[in-house]
Amino acid sequence: xxxxxxxxxxxxxxxxxxxxxxxxxxxxxxxxxxxxxxxxxxxxxxxxxxxxxxxxxxxxxxxxxxxxxxxxxxxxxxxxxxxxxxxxxxxxxxxxxxxxxxxxxxxxxxxxxxxxxxxxxxxxxxxxxxxxxxxxxxxxxxxxxxxxxxxxxxxxxxxxxxxxxxxxxxxxxxxxxxxxxxxxxxxxxxxxxxxxxxxxxxxxxxxxxxxxxxxxxxxxxxxxxxxxxxxxxxxxxxxxxxxxxxxxxxxxxxxxxxxxxxxxxxxxxxxxxxxxxxxxxxxxxxxxxxxxxxxxxxxxxxxx
Ligand SMILES: Cc1ncc(COP(=O)(O)O)c(C=O)c1O
Numbered sequence: 001x002x003x004x005x006x007x008x009x010x011x012x013x014x015x016x017x018x019x020x021x022x023x024x025x026x027x028x029x030x031x032x033x034x035x036x037x038x039x040x041x042x043x044x045x046x047x048x049x050x051x052x053x054x055x056x057x058x059x060x061x062x063x064x065x066x067x068x069x070x071x072x073x074x075x076x077x078x079x080x081x082x083x084x085x086x087x088x089x090x091x092x093x094x095x096x097x098x099x100x101x102x103x104x105x106x107x108x109x110x111x112x113x114x115x116x117x118x119x120x121x122x123x124x125x126x127x128x129x130x131x132x133x134x135x136x137x138x139x140x141x142x143x144x145x146x147x148x149x150x151x152x153x154x155x156x157x158x159x160x161x162x163x164x165x166x167x168x169x170x171x172x173x174x175x176x177x178x179x180x181x182x183x184x185x186x187x188x189x190x191x192x193x194x195x196x197x198x199x200x201x202x203x204x205x206x207x208x209x210x211x212x213x214x215x216x217x218x219x220x221x222x223x224x225x226x227x228x229x230x231x232x233x234x235x236x237x238x239x240x241x242x243x244x245x246x247x248x249x250x251x252x253x254x255x256x257x258x259x260x261x262x263x264x265x266x267x268x269x270x271x272x273x274x275x276x277x278x279x280x281x282x283x284x285x286x287x288x289x290x291x292x293x294x295x296x297x298x299x300x301x302x303x304x
Pocket of ligand 1: 075178180182184185222223267268293294
């Protein structure tokens, strides 16, 4: 099949049964491999979705050379610069200066302008620096994935229908997934619950945090628990939260890569740790669906 641009191959990611993990836990575990998106994560979907939405609202005009600015060191930044390159926008990414130099290099290789914020100023130094730059440059457009309704909407429109189509007449009993902006758990969780009203949605968070009690703490599982309850997260979609430690995630990365041979990052391994906690309470016919957001490549320094 021929495609017009890399943006046309975002989505339609495979859902794979983790055969060995399922056998070990005595339940059925499936993962949607968002790591196979162009750019390597589920964020390719929402980066494109937010840009298309801004175009529909007249905030962005295609091929105008307008500048998109976003605080992101990671996956959303890659998605934005990819989409920006194809659709004719410049992209400025504000990243804390303690983020991985490899990610910075990669973003620059794609042509993004990378501005570093002083991480000593706190967890949200890049968010604050980004606001500052936007005030200095009022023509810059900030899409703000934490507050942008196009983020969960993209998952309602693309990821969730793909899941429903793949399972067909079969059902999912549990959707177990992490929460960063809350975009994918909200969009997918809401849509799947309409199709499968008995399905439960379990959120995953670092052990230091307690989202439902509005308690936040620094942690080291990149992508999860961003220090506040994001405005786009529908808390009502959650049936419970499961807590995981960073060490358990590191051990789980090795386990899954050595058994089911799926490369996965820390936050994706967090989902698997949470599923392993849940499994002893579940009957063997239980079907659990989760997400692999990205692969192990950008986490390799954790293993040196
Ligand atoms: C690696 C990784 N995992 C999980 C998440 C959480 O996804 P969401 O923002 O849809 O809640 C993110 C978000 O940045 C991420 O980058």
